[in-house]
Amino acid sequence: MTDTAAPAKKLFLLDAFALIYRAHFAFSKNPRVNSKGLNTGAILGFTNTLVEVLQKERPTHIGVAFDAAKKTFRHEQFADYKAQRQAMPEDIGLAIPYIKQIIKAFHIPILMVEGFEADDVIGTLAQRAEAQGFGEVYMMTPDKDYCQLVTECVKIYRPAFMGNAAEVLDVAHVLQRFEIERVEQVIDILGLQGDASDNIPGIPGIGEKTAKKLVQEFGSVENLIANVDKLKGKQQENVRNFAEQGLMSKELATIHVNAPIEFEAEKLVLDQPDEDELRRLFDELEFRQLAARVLSGPTAPTSTPPPSRGARRPSVPASQQSLFDGPGITASSAELAELEPNGPRRTLADVPHQYHLIDTPEARQSLLKHLLKQKEVSFDTETTGLDTMTARLVGLSFSWLPGEAYYVPVPQDDADAAQALVDEFCPFFEAENILKIGQNIKYDLTILKHYGVEIRGELFDTMLAHYLLEPDMRHNMDVLAETYLHYTPVSITELIGPKGKNQKTMADLPPAEVSDYACEDADVTLQLKHVFEPKLKALNQLDLLNEVENPLVPVLAAIEYEGVKIDSVAMGEYSAELQGYITELEQQIFAAAGEEFNIGSPKQLGEVLFDRMGLGGNKIKKTKTGQYATGEEILSQLASEAPIAGLILDHRQLTKLRSTYVEALPQLVCELDGRVHTSFNQAVTATGRLSSTNPNLQNIPIRTEKGREIRKAFVPRDADHVLLAADYSQIELRIMADFSGDATMIEAFRLGQDIHASTASKVFGVGLNEVDGEMRRKAKTVNFGIIYGISAFGLAQRLNISRKEAVDIIDAYFQEFSAVKQFMDDSINKARELEYAETLLGRRRYLRDINSRNATLRGYTERNAINAPIQGTAADIIKKAMIDIHHWIVDQKLGTRMILQVHDELVFDVPKEELELVTPKIKELMANALLLPHGVPLEVEAGTGSNWLQAH
C-alpha cells in the first residue's frame, strides 16, 4: 500500500490461447473472412477483448501469455494429457502470427516459457506480482481452472464479449461457485470430476454435483481415498479402483506457480501503442470499425470517449452571468468534475451550491430579466401529481449555471394568482432563441399547456439524450445523476413521504422546503445535458437527437393534449352484447366439462382439460413453471378433437375484448373534455418505436370481426369533422428491399406490384397470374419472417408445414432474392464487430450478446441485428413525418389535429372542409419524410370515415 499520488498499480495477464479459442469459436457458425480469404474471427475477437480491457480497465501493467510450442512437463507425467484435444484448427494457426503482431504493436510483452503452459506462467507471475505489492492483479481468461489461483489481490477477469458482461471473480465468487471453503479445493473438485476438454479423466461416475458433495464432506481427494470405506456401493468401488487416476487428475489440474520466470514490473508497464503499425495491420485485416475505435487520426475520429468523470464545466459566455454575486459556483462543478467513477457519491450537503427561493415580485422580475439573456436554460415544474390532466402547478425552477438555480413558488388556493405568475414567465417560455433543457420535458410542456403556455424555441430532453446513448436502460433522473455526475439527488420520498393513503404533495409543503429539491432538479438536468451532448456528438447521434427526438416532443405533447373522442354509449351497448355471448359460452363450456370452474385461470383450465377430461393425448405441453400450457396454439390444435377448446378460445377472445377495451376505455375518458388522453412514451423501446400507455391506443383490435367493432367507437370530435387514417404500405419490407439493394424486390416495389403475390410468383416459380391464395399467404408469412430474421423452425410452425418444406421455401426465397440473404449475413457480421446495430439515422441498438457462446442467446441477438435496423428505420421515418406534418399544420393554422400514431399509421381529426387540402399533403409529407438510400419509394394509403374502422 502506498500513499503517493501515483495511480494504484493494476496488472492484467492475458491467457492468449484460451481467449483465441473462445473468439474463434464465437465466430465459427458464421465465419468472418476478409477479401483475401483469411478467417479473421479469432483475430478480431481477441483484439476486441484486448482493446476493451485497455479502454475500460486502464491497466498500468499488462502482459500476454502463450503456451510454449513444445511438450510440457504434464505430457511427461501423463501420456494421454490433452491427447483428446484436436489439432489446432488451421484458421487459428494462421491467425496466431497476426495476433502476435498486434500485441507487439500495442507494445505489450509476450510471455512464454519453454516447457510450461500459459496458466503456469500467469499463475507464477500473479503470485510474484502480489508479493511485490500489486494490489490488483487480473488473470484474463475464460478458463475456470484459474479459480485455484484467486487470492485477495489476484482475481479472474472474464472478458465481456462472451455473451455476458465482463465479470470479475474474487475469492468469494470462487468459494460460492464451487461450494467450497478454501480456494485450494478447486483442484480437488477438478481432480474428481475431470475435464473432458483437457482430457483430465477424473473418477468415473463423479460429475460436478457429486464432486462438490464429496469435497464438502472429505475436504480433499487424498482424504476421500483414505476414507473410501465410508462410501457406498458403486461409488465406493469407483473411488477404490480409480484412486490413482484421481490423484493424477488432481496433479494435472494443479497450476504450478514455480515457472522459471522472474516478475519484472518495469517490463510490463503499459506503453503507448505503435499507431502506424496498428493502422497497417487493421488495414490488411480489413478491421475498419475497430480501427476507427482504436486509432486517432484523420480517417478515424474516436467514438470511444474516455470514461465519464462527471460534469465538465462548460465555458461560460459573457451573457451567462450569475444573478447573484458570490463564491461557490465554480467550486461546485469543478469538484464534481474530479470525482472518480467509483468514488464517493455526493449529495446536496457535500457540494457547494447556490439555490435561491424567489418569492417576491421584484426578485421574479430580476430573475426573468436574467433568464431572457441566456442562450440555454434548464427548467423544471413542480406539481401536485403525475397525471397531467389533473395536476396543478406548485412551482418552477430554473438553472443556467452548474450549481446555481432558482425556485419560484406558484400561489396555491388562488387560480388567478397562479395564472398571473405563470404569465409573468411567458416571455421566457415563448422566447424563440432560448434553448430549454428538461428531463422528460414533455411533462412540463403539458403542464404549462394547461396554463395556456405554448413553449417556443428548441428543446433538449436529457431523458431522450440518454435514451439514444443507452436505449435499453432506464432513464430516471436519479439514476442518471448517480451514474454520470456521481451525485445523489434528494429523493422525492424524502420530501413528501412514502406512497400511501396520506401521501402528501408538493403543495402541502412550504415553498422553502420544496426549493432545494426543485433547484436541484434543474441544476442536475443542466449538468446532465453538458455530459450527454459531447457523448452524442462523438457517436454521431447529436443530429438524431436535435432533429428527430427533441422536435418530436411538442408534437407528442400536442397529440396527447388533444386526445381522442370515444363514443361511450356505443361502448356500453357493445359491452352488453359481448356479455350475452360470454354467458352463453360459459354455459356450454361448463356443460362440456361437466363442472364449473374459472375459465380465466390457466391453472384451473389446464387441470380440467388435461387431468379430468384427459384431452391432448401425448402432446400435452407444460410451461416453464410446470403448469399445463393452454395458449392459443395448443387450444386450436385441440379444437378438432374437442369442441370445448374452440369454445374456450372464443370465450378468451370475448372476455379480453370486454375487459381490456370495452369496459376499460370509457373509464379513462377525461371528465373535463370527454376525450381519452393516452401517453406516448418516447424512451422505452429498444428499437426506437414509440409505445402508448394509459390506455394503450396502439393495440386496439382490428384482426377479428368482433374486435374490429371497437374501432367504431373511435370517432371525430363532432359532425363537422372526419377521421383520416394514413398508413405506410409495407414500410419495413421496403426498407429491407432498399437496404439490401435486391434488384428483384426493388423492381417489384417500383412497379407497384402486390409484393406478397410477387414474392410467391418468384418463390414458387409460377406466373404472377397463377399465384393462388395459399401461395400468397405463405409468401406473406415468409416476407414477415425475413424481417424478423427467419428460421426454418419458426416458418414451419407459423405455416403449419414440415420443417423440410420450410427449408425448401427459404432456400427458394434466397435463391430468388440473393441480395436479401447477403444483407442478413452482412447485418450479423457488422453487428459482431461493432456489437451494435444502427438505423438510417444512426439510432443504435447495442447487441452485446452477438458473440455469445450460448447458441440460443446468440441466435436471438443475431435476429435483432437484422430486425432492429429495419424496425428502427421505420420508426425514424414516421417520427420525421410527424414533425413535418405538425409544423405544416401549425404553419397553415389549420383545424386538423394529429390524434394517434400506431407505428406505421397516423390518425387525424379533420374538419370536413380541410379534407381535400390535407389528405394529399399528409400523404406527400409521409412518403417523403426521409429518402431511402437506394431510392425505393414509400407509399402511403389514406382513408376517411366517421369512425376509425371506416377510415381504413
Next chain:
DNA sequence: CATGTCACG
C-alpha cells in the same frame, strides 16, 4: 409481483 395470455404493428 410474477406468470400466462393475447391485443396491436
Next chain:
DNA sequence: ACGTACGTGACATGC
C-alpha cells in the same frame, strides 16, 4: 446439443 421470428402493454390469476 439446443431452442427458435421482431417490437410493445394490459388484464386476470395466484403466490
